[in-house]
Amino acid sequence: MKSNIRSIWKRLQPVRKRNGNLFPDHDTLYHEVRETLVIPHCPICTLLQASTDERLGYLFHENVNDPGFREELRSSMGYCSRHAADAVRCGNALGLTIISRDLLMQFLHHTKRDGYGAPTEQRTECPLCVMEREDTHLYLYALGVALRESDIRTLYQNGFGLCLPHLEGIYGYCNEETAKWLAMCEERKMRLLMDELGEFIRKSDYRFLGEPIGTEGNAWSRAMEKISGGNIQRISDSFLMRHIEDV
Numbered sequence: 322m323k324s325n326i327r328s329i330w331k332r333l334q335p336v337r338k339r340n341g342n343l344f345p346d347h348d349t350l351y352h353e354v355r356e357t358l359v360i361p362h363c364p365i366c367t368l369l370q371a372s373t374d375e376r377l378g379y380l381f382h383e384n385v386n387d388p389g390f391r392e393e394l395r396s397s398m399g400y401c402s403r404h405a406a407d408a409v410r411c412g413n414a415l416g417l418t419i420i421s422r423d424l425l426m427q428f429l430h431h432t433k434r435d436g437y438g439a440p441t442e443q444r445t446e447c448p449l450c451v452m453e454r455e456d457t458h459l460y461l462y463a464l465g466v467a468l469r470e471s472d473i474r475t476l477y478q479n480g481f482g483l484c485l486p487h488l489e490g491i492y493g494y495c496n497e498e499t500a501k502w503l504a505m506c507e508e509r510k511m512r513l514l515m516d517e518l519g520e521f522i523r524k525s526d527y528r529f530l531g532e533p534i535g536t537e538g539n540a541w542s543r544a545m546e547k548i549s550g551g552n553i554q555r556i557s558d559s560f561l562m563r564h565i566e567d568v
């Protein structure tokens with residue numbers, strides 16, 4: 322691939338500025354990718370979540386009264402449900418109150434003007450989904466390039482690896498040799514995970530119920546995260562904790 326992280330970052334920068342978006346420069350990007358490889362989750366999902374959280378923190382603490390921000394949210398009628406949940410987690414009560422009130426007023430105004438059930442004006446896409454898509458290109462590219470280095474490969478090998486949606490996505494950003502290495506590495510990871518899933522099924526048989534549960538105990542949540550991405554393990558860990566407390 323001819324371009325490098327710096328050039329792709331420059332190309333996206335005007336879009337980011339237009340959206341009042343926060344984003345690290347290319348050196349920071351490389352270090353973020355590297356640091357994320359030691360976290361036991363898909364590095365791209367982790368980086369995307371961190372970007373969204375940071376962006377929401379900034380928007381709701383600094384920008385609630387910014388006309389551009391308010392107008393953007395009016396035209397999309399808020400966030401999609403996934404990003405609305407993120408906003409509740411990262412925003413502050415006053416900021417969320419002001420925004421919610423504004424959007425409900427807009428909805429009631431529309432109903433009064435056009436009647437119940439009238440189709441709302443064309444909504445734009447959730448702005449955080451738009452930014453997330455841009456970030457995804459950037460992070461996949463950064464990781465695709467970084468994976469040419471042997472120490473990055475070692476970190477990757479010892480880590481969670483990519484979720485399947487991001488694994489499929491990164492091949493478009495890798496050279497041939499990296500793609501081949503990645504496919505072999507991920508096949509090994511998936512076979513190990515499948516062994517753990519098999520062991521969990523075996524120990525669920527009444528004949529082996531007395532056997533202690535090892536790392537295969539949470540293989541199902543790691544497998545779900547591997548397949549779908551996101552933060553499933555974080556959710557399942559809290560589910561397990563509640564379950565343990567209940568027993």
Ligand SMILES: [Zn+2]
Nearest residue numbers: 363366484550
């Ligand atoms: Zn992912």
Ligand SMILES: [Zn+2]
Nearest residue numbers: 401404447450
């Ligand atoms: Zn969204």
